[in-house]
Amino acid sequence: MSEIRKVSASAGAEWLLTGFGLLKRAPLALGSLGILWGLGTSLVLSLSLLVPALGTLLQFLLLLAGPLFMGGLLWAVREVDQGRPARPAHLLQGVQEGRAPHLLVALLPQLVGALLLGTLLLVLVGGPSGFQHLSEVMLKLNELSQSGTQPDPAQIEALVATLPAGRILLWLLLMLATFAALTLALFVMPPQVMFQRATGVHALRQSLRASIHNLPAMLVFFVLAFIAIFAIYFAVMIVALVIGLIAGQAAAMAVAQLLLMAVLMPVFAGAVYAAWKQMLAPADAGSTPPPSSGHVFEA
Structure with a gap:
């Protein structure tokens, strides 16, 4: 079992800066991998709409591809970090x-979490009949919001009053706790599998322990990552707006999606790689992430 190292809270900011720094070192190579991921996702979703009979199978294959692509992207990030080129085959x-x-x-805890939350929701709302009533209320609320007229507050209040609000709030809190636990367990799981040859279950356990052991750094990272995602999304939407005026909204949305994948996925993979190096990597892998430029946010 590899040693879990304690890092300072500011390490969370260093991880994010490292992700931007690695993308800056090889923007075309790493960005193209994010675009390939986005193109594959768009192709599968388009096929599932064109051939509804294959929709479930295609979406299942897309679900399986996520962890595999993340492992490959992490490999490419390490290649860039060690001075070698990243290639699409990675x-x-x-x-x-x-x-x-x-x-x-990595899909196992997500499946277990979804089953547990689904079962809890079914129990908390009063069984199948309560779940059906919840679905009907949600459908009516959705119809009211899309009707184009100002919804009557009294009507909305009457609909919501028929629901077990306290139990639904409890379920929402449990969902947030489950999501947080899954995030901690999965955060540095892929680099352990790819670079330390760890088994999936062992890597999950170590990722959860390392994330809890360095919870302040994790909190700093996710707060800053949320801010960075908002800033990147705003910049991409400006580009999409210009493209929309030239080539139409369909082309603008397609370009926006690919640009987001080209930036966000390599940056996130670089941050995960940096977190793994600091918290779990063996000594010969280097525990200090590569220095980041002071101008990474300008990119």
């Missing part, structure tokens, strides 16, 4: 290295 490096089964273990 996106499937997890399959080539025989790490696919262990990367796919």
Whole structure:
């Protein structure tokens, strides 16, 4: 079992800066991997709409591809960090290295969490009849919001009053707690599988322990990451607005999605890689992430 190192709260900011710094070192190479990921996702979703009979199968394949692509993107990030070029083939490096089964273990806690939350919701709202009533109320509220007229507050209040508000609030709190636990367990799981040859279950356990052990750094990282995502999204929407005036809204939305994938996925992978190096990586992997430029936010 690898040693879990304690880092300062400011390390969370360093992880994010490292992600931007690595993207800045190889923007085309790493950005193209994010675009390939986005193109693959868009293609699968388009096929599922064109061929509804294959929709479930295609979306299941897309679900399986997520952990594999993340493992490959992390491999490409390490190549850039160590002075080697990132290549499109790296996106499937997890399959080539025989790490696919262990990367796919990342789906296991998500499946268990979804089943538990679904069961809890069913119990808290009073069984199948209560769940059906909740669905009907949500459908009516959605119809009121899309009617184009000002909804009657009394009508909305009457609909909400028929629901077990306290139990639904409890379920929402449990959902937030489950999401937080899954995030901590999955955060540095893929780099352990790819670079330390750890099994999927062991990597999940170590990721959860390392994240809890360094909770202040995790909180700093996610707060700053939220701010960065908002800023990137705002910049991409400005670009999409210009493209929309030239080529139409469909082209603008497609370009916006690919630009977001080209920036967000490599930056997030770089941050995860930096967090793994500081908290869990063996000594020969280097525990200090590469220095970041002071101008990374200008990009």
